[in-house]
Amino acid sequence: MDKVNVLLIVTVISILISLILAFFLLTVKTKYKTSNVLFAAFLVIAAIDLSEPLFSLVVDGPSNLGMLRTTLAFLQIPVFYLYVVSVCYSDFKLKPKYLLHLLPFLIVNIVLLPRFYTVDAASKINFITNRQDMIELQFIHILFHIQFVVYFVAVFMLLKKTKKLYLENNAGTHINSYNWLFQFTVVLTVLYSVALLKNIFKFSDYPYISEWIKFGILLLQPFIICWYLFKALNNPDLFRNVDSKLKLVSEIILEEKDNEQSVVNEEKYNEELLKLKKYMMEEKPFLNPSVTIQDISENVQIPTRELSVLINHQLGQHFYDFVNTYRIESAMEILKDVSKSKVTILEILYEVGFNSKSSFNTAFKKHTGNTPTQYRNSLQVSVL
Template sequence: MDKINLLVIVTVISLFISLFLAFFLLTVKTKHKISNVLFAIFLLVTAIDLSHVLFNLVAGGPSNLGMFRSTVAFLQIPVFYLYVLSVCYADFRLKPKHLLHLLPFLIANVVLLPRFYTVDAASKIDFIVNRQNMVELQFNHILVHIQVVVYFTAVFILLRKAKKLYFENNAGTNINAYNWLFQFTSVLTILYLIVILKNAFKFSDYAYISEWIKIAILIAQLFIICWYLYKALNHPDLFRNIDLKLKLVSDLVLEEKNSGQSAIGEKEYKEELLKLQRYMTEEKPFLNPALTIQDVAKKIKVPVRDLSLLINHKLEQHFYDFINAYRIEVAVDMLKDASKSKVTILEILYEVGFNSKSSFNTAFKKHTGNTPTSYRKHL
């Protein structure tokens, strides 16, 4: 099988899966509609970028449509960034300011106006033949590389902040979703770095290496899309969003220092701590797997800001770990109870407020030094 046939087969399969998943995301009924729409757009833009192999087979030569199709790649990473924002924050909404993310795409097309979009066919052919010397294409390649670095850095910073906010304000056990999104972003980052390598060879004396890297990228994209398709179909409610207006505790502490005021005094701190501990032991709210710091604050009638500072700053524990400590304490008592020796580990983890075996095992080992199974065996 020659290189062209391989490219066509892989491209057709990738396009079909991308379009199928985009259709699925746009039509499935879910409360996370914005996230689905944004990722569907990302897939559609990716499909347009992937279509260059088929487009080149049917195109009679360089054209405005063909060049415009190639610049659509500038929309991929900004759309992915907005997708990550929508996944991390429950109250995310598209706003006019988000149109600024179109700037790289618009700039890339504007620079092509004088010597490509507005000239005749012969000049277009000459432009492509001498592409290695065309400053417009060199500029666009530099621009897309800068875009890759800036946006993926922003995505990783966003995920780091979102995960920390989750730990400080939630006690649900869906944190693995953020870990998965981090993995997915890491894979995409590696893929785009390979694209940068491909482009470097494209403008060198080893252009043929660029073609083989292109095949590898197409195959890799196919597997990545299949991976996401598997996740989307098996975990349609993969992510638990947090409030966009929430602040990190470190920012709250900094605000206090700058204002010269403390949210709560030592006396109030002790009173609220006693109130919190009494509520936790008597009401056992931690048995709710979707418990948030807002839920607890409402019940004990303490402002969310004060409660967050109390747990995350004063007690030096994330709310996530604070709640899990109570859950593990109950789990340990159940494992020690001889009358519950027939109760499985899975039943115990659900009963104490976890909904993930991996999260339960991680929390249990963190608090006891052993896995639940090992702990039960050595009783």
């Protein structure tokens, strides 16, 4: 089996997987419909981009449809960016302003109108044959590099901010899904970086290297899509508990300073801190796996803004870590209780408010320096 046949088989497999997953996302019943639609759109555009080997079998030579298929690459990254925004923010809605993300795609196709879209077949062939000298194609490749850098920097900044917002306002385990969303973004960044390298070689004196890179990308594509599908099915509740109107504590502190207001005086700080600690010990809100800072704010009657500053700034802890400290202390009490020696680690983590073994182990080790099992074993040894 030669390289061309392998390429065609891999292309067909990748396209089928992408379209099947897109169909699933569009038809499955879920409250996260917008996110599903955006990722389905990303998969469909990616499938069209992958279809070049098949397209070249059907269409002989350069064509308007072929060029349009190529320029659809300018929609992939913006759609992925909007998908990440929709996953991070629980109140995300598609708005007319998001149509601005179409601008690079429209600009590129307008640039190609005079010397490609509106000319005859012979002129199209000449345009592609002499692509290294065509200013339009040089402009397109520069624009794509700029778009790549701008959007992926924006995605990583968004993920960093929403993770911090989540830690400052929530204590659930949705934070775990952030990790794989971050991983997926890293994988895509590497994939697009390789694709850019392919394009650089395509316009150099070594175009055959570009062909081998393209072959490698097509081989990797189905594995990446399958990996994403596996992760998505194992993380149905994505990182969606952040409201876009929330502000970081650092921003709140800066606003307070600009307004020449003290965040909270010492006496009020001590009073609110005692009130908060008493509530945490007596009512044990941390046993609720999905407790938020808003929930506690309502019950202790401290405004959310002040409570956020109190925990995240004055105590120097994220709300996520603050709540987990109480959960771990509660777990340690259970582990110390000889009458509960038969209770499993899994039962304990659910009892104290965790619903993920990995997050429980991470938090426990961060707090005690040991895993729950090591801690229990050390207690048993000390008794002996």
